[in-house]
Amino acid sequence: MSPYDTVIRAGTIVTASDTFDADIGIRAGRIVAIAEDLGDCPDTIDAAGLLVMPGGIDSHVHISQPSGEGVVMADDFDSATRSAAFGGNTTVMPFCFQDKGQSLRDALAWYHGLADGNCHVDVSFHLIVSDPTPHVLGQELPALAEEGYTSFKMFMTYEGLKLTDREILETMTAAKRSGARAMIHAENDDAIGFLRDQAEMAGNTAPRFHATTRPIPVEREATHRAISLAEIAGVPLVIVHVSNREAMEEISRARARGLKVYGETCPQYLVLTAEDLDIPEGAKNVCSPPPRDKASQVACWEGIEQGIFDLFSSDHCPFRYEDTSGKKHPKGRQSFRWIPNGIPGVETRLPILFSEGVGKGRISLQRFVSLTSTNHARQYGLYPRKGTIAIGADADIVLWDPEQERTISQDILHHGADYTPYEGFKVTGWPVLTMVRGQTVVKDGTLAASATGLHVAREKPGD
Template sequence: MNMLIKGGTIVTAVDIYKGDILIEGHKIKAIGSNLVETGSEVIDARGLYIFPGGIDPHTHLDMPFGGTTTKDDFETGTKAAAFGGTTTVIDFCLTTKGIPLTDAIQAWHRKAGNKAVIDYSFHLMISEMNEEVLNELPQVIEEEGITSFKVFMAYKDVFQVNDDTLYRTLLFAKKHGALVMVHAENGDIIDYLTKDALSKGNTDPIYHALTRPPELEGEATGRAAYLCGLADSQLYVVHVTCAEAVKQITDARQRGLRVYGETCPQYLVLDQSYLELPDFEGAKYVWSPPLREKPNQQVLWDALRLGHLQTIGSDQCSFDFTGQKELGRGDFTKIPNGGPIIEDRFSILYSEGVHKGRISLHQFVNMVSTQNAKLFGLFPQKGTIAVGSDADLVLFDPDIERKISADTHHMAADYNPFEGMTVRGQPVSVISRGNFVIRDKQFVGKAGSGNFLKRKKFQQV
């Protein structure tokens, strides 16, 4: 059955107007005023914003890490994402040295294929760069439509690669139309500081932050940006947390480099003091890069408003406090890194950003959806409200107030890092490719209904 959404306020990255949206099958068929379509189901959207579905460019679902596996898989994670207004996620596919890239990709397809309730795609981790990898990567781009590659500059002896691998990845990306993503922290110095802290008996969660100071994020960000410029390539810096990294990205962009930056809601509203909570509660806030001192929040908000940072990801990587985060009692290095964020990305940015006047409504849409679609080869199929685009829509009530809590969230983790925070505005219904996933705040979707998205090559935005 077709669907006719009437009377809502349609908001894109560039427009805002009252109108009706006719959905036929999976696509938007028409947009206008006083549309009439016999036989269509009519949805009353008066008093609601209609946003394009959110695109979360940074998730880790069903991912092994630190001797355990993230609590949320592709079913619980995408269900929670949908409750939060997200209709597409791009997850990180981990690889292992010496193992064909296609083996890793197929493993991720098996994780997601019969579980995801919304559309999804993958970024591919690059753990080494040699002739075998170089021979495989063109197939990954052409056949899988995976056009973004992740390189870690941190996690020494686990994920970290050397500058040679990063630079060769940038050269390949330039030639073949891919976007290189980088986790920018100086892993060698972090390794030294970590061993030094443990040798002195400093084992509490706060030392996770103190051994990963912002100077090391700034240094790695600048180094990656200079290598990007030397390769004349394109670089996307994930989860930016601090003034030092923002400065490096801003300077690179002012030099005309194709460097883009992402931050996450946790860095906009939480700070380093949470890692000092007593009774090991600080472990709930251990992720990398770590939370920073509070003044960095304003730096990040200013960077978003001014366009120095372009996108918002969740860096969803959830672990239970009981039984998983507790693995690090007595040794902060054994605390699994990450938190449950995917459900609250959309609402926190709206409430703390738009509602409090830090960013405009158009900037909000751009950060949570449109810019991600453009950077990662999904626009205009995703990321906007236009005739011919996928019918991925969020019906959003800007007047609802709710309190975030693990008691009411839909993620599988046993805690929420934003516990007790009041936010203004909530998705009430979410449509993915013409079908309700969330309707009147109730889940009506189906596991396995999400499609894998083959993405276009990188185009400068």
């Protein structure tokens, strides 16, 4: 009788540090053996010719998040996590949104009610702090950090979400005391409002003006200010969805001063540009920060290659295009101001980076694993349980065919949106099996298991 529930045989294992050929033995949902030949097992998965990698961890996704009056996100937890699994992900980290006047615990209870029993991969919530009252910062946030909710996000823009500099400092200080990881969306809201009003007064209301009213200086200034506030508070900081060289330079200068500042970028900044908003269906590509120009695209690739970016996330924020309150007819109004802000991407994140990064020689296989899995686990307190292939780790594994060619199309995807911004994009490299804690969830393009994903409490991240 085999000592293993499952053996993955004859694959090429890739971690953030190594590549080697071996079998993997799995028992009770965990990796218990890695060796050249683990013998016979009734449940054997043949991985010959395939890459065996830690499942993707997408640490920046929005699921079932309130998005304004009459606007509904296209994905619930069932569809979003199903899409994630088909894309080779085994853990996603959605945001738990706190309404003004709401306690963090009440917000979490609501999100857990939506997620529990409906997830195909594991989930772990970040907290969005929009109402940093003394009770929230002094009582709730520290208690929740002890319970495994060890990261939270602040916004410098969006009505109802943005915090003042004083509130950001107070919230960062609470993060420091609680041992939680602070994240920030860095855009200058006053500048955006000024430019948006100027554009509308001039009759410039097409989707392309979403990009011109959120120009690079808006992000650069806010990035500099956020880093300065983190330096004052003495807290590490993750700058999310960085889109351009100027913001990257702020991160690099901060690191040169010895500050712990981490950068994240996303697929839209590697393969889309602002020109993709200046097409008949440009509203499909509206997100914030917006895609930039070709020079910014080149810069973001340099950030991927040179280590300025630690994290590669999707910022999956899906809306439908054709709905009456969707991107095509935002609340019946014709200005870019009202277009639901965000794009789907959790299923296409890994194939795009693998094809454009590994396939074109920009990054190594090990760097791919770091950017898409291991660094996320380390950053947010999931490592070494997740994010690596090692004895004792959860058996969260993706088998990857590096030669399989696909053309990304809405027809082959599984999210709740009715389009993909990457329609027609050709990739080489595709996940063929996704396993979560030893259970095969997706195999050869078919959902192979029911929704058994769990919420995962996290350790406090190291600095």
